[in-house]
Amino acid sequence: MSTQPLDGAQALIKTLDDLGIEYMFGYSGGAAIPIFDALETIKTKLKFVLVRHEQGAVHMADGYARATGKPAAVLVTSGPGAGNTVTGLMTAMMDSVPMIVISGQTVTWMLGKDAFQEADIFGITIPVVKHNYLVKDTNSLPRIAREAYHIATTGRPGPVLIDVPKDVSGAAFTGDLNPPFNLPGYDPSGDFKIDRSAIEEAATLISQAKRPVILAGQGAMIARADKELRYLAETLHAPVTSTLLGKGVFPETHALSLGMLGMHGTAYANKAMIECDLLINVGSRFDDRIIGNPSKFCATAKIIHIDIDPAEMNKMIKPDICIVGDAKAALAALNEHINPLPTADWLSKLDGYKKKYPLTYKKQGGLRMQQVIDELYELTKGEAIVSTDVGQHQMWAAQFYKNSESFHWLSSGGAGTMGFGFPAAIGAQLAHPKKTVISISGDGGFQMTLFELATAQIHKLPIKIVVLNNHYLGMVRQWQELFFENRESGVDLIGNPDFCKLAAAYGIPSVHIKRPADVTRMLEKALAYNDGPILIHAECVKTDNVFPMIPAGAALEDMITEAPKQKMAKPIGST
Amino acid sequence: MNSIITTETPATAAPIRRGALHTLSILVNNEPGVLMRICQVFSRRGFNIDSLVVSEGRNANFSRMTIGISGNPDGLDQIIKQVSKLIDVIHCFEHTSDDSVTKELIMIKIACAEAERSQALHITAHFDGKTVDLTPSSMIVMITGDSPKIDAAVTMFSQFQIIETVRTGKVVMARGEQPT
Ligand SMILES: Cc1ncc(C[n+]2csc(CCOP(=O)(O)OP(=O)(O)O)c2C)c(N)n1
Numbered sequence: 001m002s003t004q005p006l007d008g009a010q011a012l013i014k015t016l017d018d019l020g021i022e023y024m025f026g027y028s029g030g031a032a033i034p035i036f037d038a039l040e041t042i043k044t045k046l047k048f049v050l051v052r053h054e055q056g057a058v059h060m061a062d063g064y065a066r067a068t069g070k071p072a073a074v075l076v077t078s079g080p081g082a083g084n085t086v087t088g089l090m091t092a093m094m095d096s097v098p099m100i101v102i103s104g105q106t107v108t109w110m111l112g113k114d115a116f117q118e119a120d121i122f123g124i125t126i127p128v129v130k131h132n133y134l135v136k137d138t139n140s141l142p143r144i145a146r147e148a149y150h151i152a153t154t155g156r157p158g159p160v161l162i163d164v165p166k167d168v169s170g171a172a173f174t175g176d177l178n179p180p181f182n183l184p185g186y187d188p189s190g191d192f193k194i195d196r197s198a199i200e201e202a203a204t205l206i207s208q209a210k211r212p213v214i215l216a217g218q219g220a221m222i223a224r225a226d227k228e229l230r231y232l233a234e235t236l237h238a239p240v241t242s243t244l245l246g247k248g249v250f251p252e253t254h255a256l257s258l259g260m261l262g263m264h265g266t267a268y269a270n271k272a273m274i275e276c277d278l279l280i281n282v283g284s285r286f287d288d289r290i291i292g293n294p295s296k297f298c299a300t301a302k303i304i305h306i307d308i309d310p311a312e313m314n315k316m317i318k319p320d321i322c323i324v325g326d327a328k329a330a331l332a333a334l335n336e337h338i339n340p341l342p343t344a345d346w347l348s349k350l351d352g353y354k355k356k357y358p359l360t361y362k363k364q365g366g367l368r369m370q371q372v373i374d375e376l377y378e379l380t381k382g383e384a385i386v387s388t389d390v391g392q393h394q395m396w397a398a399q400f401y402k403n404s405e406s407f408h409w410l411s412s413g414g415a416g417t418m419g420f421g422f423p424a425a426i427g428a429q430l431a432h433p434k435k436t437v438i439s440i441s442g443d444g445g446f447q448m449t450l451f452e453l454a455t456a457q458i459h460k461l462p463i464k465i466v467v468l469n470n471h472y473l474g475m476v477r478q479w480q481e482l483f484f485e486n487r488e489s490g491v492d493l494i495g496n497p498d499f500c501k502l503a504a505a506y507g508i509p510s511v512h513i514k515r516p517a518d519v520t521r522m523l524e525k526a527l528a529y530n531d532g533p534i535l536i537h538a539e540c541v542k543t544d545n546v547f548p549m550i551p552a553g554a555a556l557e558d559m560i561t562e563a564p565k566q567k568m569a570k571p572i573g574s575t
Numbered sequence: 576m577n578s579i580i581t582t583e584t585p586a587t588a589a590p591i592r593r594g595a596l597h598t599l600s601i602l603v604n605n606e607p608g609v610l611m612r613i614c615q616v617f618s619r620r621g622f623n624i625d626s627l628v629v630s631e632g633r634n635a636n637f638s639r640m641t642i643g644i645s646g647n648p649d650g651l652d653q654i655i656k657q658v659s660k661l662i663d664v665i666h667c668f669e670h671t672s673d674d675s676v677t678k679e680l681i682m683i684k685i686a687c688a689e690a691e692r693s694q695a696l697h698i699t700a701h702f703d704g705k706t707v708d709l710t711p712s713s714m715i716v717m718i719t720g721d722s723p724k725i726d727a728a729v730t731m732f733s734q735f736q737i738i739e740t741v742r743t744g745k746v747v748m749a750r751g752e753q754p755t
Contacts, residue, residue, distance in 0.1 A: 126612055127619070131662040134608070151662060184636075185604060185665045311656035 008138035009038035009169040012102070014177060015145040017044040021073050021100070023064055023430055025049045025057035029077020031104030031117060034169040036075070046073075049430070049459070052451040054081050056423040058088025059449065061099040063424025066410045067385055068431045069222065071098040071152050078104045079117030082163070083124070087417060089159050090128040094414025095245060096222065098157035100148050101129075107167040108136060122163050130158030138168050139175030147181055155188035156309045157222060191308050191326045194333045198323045202280075202304045203337035205321060209278035209302070211346045212238040215261070215290075218245035218413075219283015219307055220327045221406045225249070228331035229282060235335070237343040239350055241269040243284045245413045248403030253382065258350065259359075259402070262290040264395040267357035267548045268350055270556045273298055275349075280304045283327040286316035287414070288553070288573060296555035306330045357548070357561055359399050366541040367516050369393050369468045373400040375519050376438060376466070379527055384436040384464075385428045387411065389421040389445030392474040395546045397440050416575070419448030422465060426452060429461040436464070436527065443469040443496055453506040453533070460532040465508075467499050470540045478545045483570050503535035510535040597651055598677070598747050600755045601640040601658060602665040605631060609663045613640065616657045622646030626744025637665065641746050668755060670747045680719045680743045681728065682707065685735040687714050695735060702728045713738065 006014065012035065016024070024046055028036050039048050051057040054076045061072040076082055082103035092099055106115040122134040131151050133144050141164070148160040206212065214236075220229050226249055233240045233256050240250040241258040252259055261269035273279070279301045284290070286305075291297040294316055305312070305319035306327055313322040323330050361370035373396055376384070386401050387410035388394040394411060403409045410428060412420040425439035446467045456463055473491040480488055500510040509529065511522040513536065526534050550559045553573025603609045610629065617624055626643035644654075651669070658667040670677070687695050688711070695714060699706060704718035718728050722745065729740065749755045 122608060123611060126608070127615055183662065186662045309660070311653065311660050313656075315653060 006173045007034065007038070007169070008141050008164070008171055008173050009034040010042050011138075011173040011175070011177060012141045012145055012164070012169065013038040013042045013044055013046065015142040016073055016100070017042070017046050018177070019146065019149045021046055021071065021149075023047050023049060023061070023427070024073040024075055025051055025060045025427070026075035027051055027054050027057060027077070027081055029081045029104060029117065031078035031106055031166045032075060032081070033104075034166060035102065035104060035164065048075075049455065051423075051455050053449065054084035055088050055419065056449050056452040056455065058085045058092065058099070058101065059420050059423035060427035060430075060452075060455075061101075062088060062092050062097050062420070063387060063410050063427030064431045065092075065097045065099055065427075066424065067407050067428035069224070069407060071100055071149065072427065074099060074101040076101070076103050077117070078106055078121070079119045082121035083119055085161075086125060086128060087415075089125055089161065091412050091415040091417040091420055092159040093128050093130065095412065096157050096218065097159065098152040099159045100145070100152055101159060101161045103161065103163045104169070105134070105163045105165040108165045109167075111165065121161065125161050128159075129161050132161040132163070134163045135165065135168050138171040138173050141168070141173070142175065142177050143179040143182065146179070147183055150181065150183070151186060155186075155191060156219075192329045194323060194325045194330050196333070198321055199330070199333045199337065202321045202323060202334060205302050205304060206236065206278065206280070206338055206341070209341055210343070211276045212236055212278040212280065212341060212343065213258075213272045213276040214238050214240045214250075215279060215281040215284050216240055216242040216246040216250050217282060217284025218243065218249075221246060221249040221283070223283065223308070223327035223329075224406070225282065225328035225331050226406055228328055228335060231335050232280070232331055232338065235338055236341045237347065238280070238341065239272060239347065241265070241272065243287065243290060243413070244398055244411060245409075246284060247398060247409040249406050251404040252402035253404055256347075260398050262287070263292070263550045263552065264399070264546050264548065266359060266399070267559060267561050268353035270548065270550065270559050271353045272350055274556050276301045278302050278304070280306070281319070282306045282331065283308070285309075285312045288316070291316060292550050292558075292573070293553060293555040296557070363516055367514065367519070367538060368544060369470070369538070369540045370396045370400055371516055371519055372466065372468060372513065372523070372538045372540070373397050373440065375523055377401045379520070379523055380436055380438070384408070384438045385410065385425075385432060387421040387425040387428060387437070387439045389441040390416045390418045390475075391442040391445060392470070392478060392544070392546050393440055393442045393468045395475075418442075418445035420445075422446060423449050423452045423455075425463050425465070426456050426459075426461060429463050430459070437462075438464045438466060440466045440468065442474060443467060443471065443493055443499075444473045446499075447496075450502070453503065453508060456533040457506050457508050462530040463533045464526055465503075465533055465535045467535065467537050468540050469496065469499065469537060470542050470544070471496060472542060474544075475546070477543070481543070481545065482549075482564070482568050483551070485567065499535060499537040508533050508535055510537055513538040596645040596648065597643070598670045598745055599640075599642045599644065599655065599658070599667055600670055600747055601642065601667045602632065602755075603638050603640060604663040604665070605636055605638045606663055609638070610640070612661050612663065613642075613658055616654060616661070617644060617646075620646070620650050620654060620657075622650065622654060626742075628744050628746050641744070643745050670749065675747050675749050677721050677745050677747045678719055679722055679725050679745055680717065681725050682715055682717050682741045683729065683732050684713060684715045684738040684740070685732055686712060686738055687735055688712055691735060695732075698728070698731045702731075704728070
């Protein structure tokens, strides 16, 4: 420790540096100036990235974390700056992504007096963070930063916000830079103590199964249980389906993989759910987009649920056996007790479904988003890190870009945040400068955070920015077509810019794809360019729909695999 | 007498029975904002807080909250788990009536002229209450006990003009040696 006296901001930056935080994304303002100043006065390995909007900063930290499993930091000013982080925090919270967000705040004696740029960001963010702090004492900054890191990264991860009044960051620091924690209500060390009796009961249940299915969620990925999961599947000869966020934790190219399940999952994954006699859920929270109608979900199956968060047990589905704890530890324990199952008939039945309901698309009658994604998959051999926005392109990307590794698929699942994908790709590319990073957005979502083109360009990040332009808010238009007699209300994106010219305005090159025949050549060109970002503008069929589809809230049995002939009832699920 | 505003229990009607369906005992870090975090867990899931008692614990680092809530009982398990998950919560338990002692305290202020005073004192004595303030025209009575006893007392005092009542809500402690 240097003998130079520090101020609070410097102590904070020193602590974040000590914790090994590599990147800090942010945007300045009055209340945060002392902390920004500390970035200049403290020797630190922490790299600061100036963004163009605070939401971009949070999604970048999120993308960094999803691509590495490690947290990054965000630094913003008070009031409007902090307010702009809310959507990003919610996105991270819903998907259990670790990060530390630091917001400047007005001086303590002005708190609650409607001071300039004051907002109660502590109160505002309580429902969208794992934990948050309003710091009143300069000397507590290192302790709080360390606690925040610990909370963000352990147990079920999540975002933590630290609100730092300007006088607190500006005052002299006289405390301990490495103080003990003070978290009597939080002890994630128990996550690795797995209940042996539940494991044994689970093993017994498994031994009786004839038609097992394993459901792999992001919890398996966070716990880095890839190997254990694979051992479980291969030993049992059990097929594996994954959630949207679990993509890659079990290789989607594996013969036992059924791909993604749920509303726009594969027909064979959903059929497997309907017909299985045992479901082993590893680290998924049974999201409503997966289970549809909860009372009809896996009606004939026994269910084993492994999750680190006890509050997920019995929340959506009542499992027969609950195993609370770290997925890797739980699977390691379970794997000691399992033997191969006679699943040949079951697997051949599912293979029949795979042949009967393959994921396909038309190659005539205009350019399809599916083709662009499919060819990206082929050309990158499925090895790229892919981020998406939210909408039709997201679901097609999930279907056609098969992932074989964890941390290669970045998509806002729980919150479904449009504008997430492109900034998330920036975070991922900073984390992995050598990897191919592809950001896939719709024309709607891309316009929500396209201002980060500047950030990508400044850092010469070789992101392939794919804009799949159907001139529509496609997914909403699909719902209107299917459930609202095709009444298009508020979905026509007339007024879209020329995305190639837009890229040019930022000094970013682009390719423009209009015809199916051009896709390979153009994508090859874009993939070969690595001197900085390149934008791929693909003009796609305007009114294509994503199938299979299970209407929201309906039973998995109600899945449709092609456009229905009759009018459909309005979905009962909310989204 | 028309200037008197009763803030609760109308003098003529039967007392409102605010029967909390469940009573939770929550030990939390003694920090600002903790109550807000907990209230959000309840309100988001459609639970109403019927009564709330919060005070510093024997160890000043912690506070104890006793919260009476009503809402769909199916959601209670989720509530307890979600509250337990909060970083500032040390633990959260539900009390059931057979494993715990429940008490409430009420102060009842009545308009009571000298002629009625012996009757008021009589009722007070019946409920093991105490007068804690006395003026020529009013008195404040304090009574402790379980909730039905408090309700009964309010009913009895309704023959006077009740000016106001203040109830603490339930405080609960598990029976036996175990700390809650
Ligand atoms: C911030 C935000 N606003 C609104 C929505 C609702 N929404 C979900 S999908 C969608 C349409 C997306 O359109 P686009 O980005 O063009 O992608 P496409 O569906 O056409 O592939 C909308 C508006 C959302 N998910 N996020």
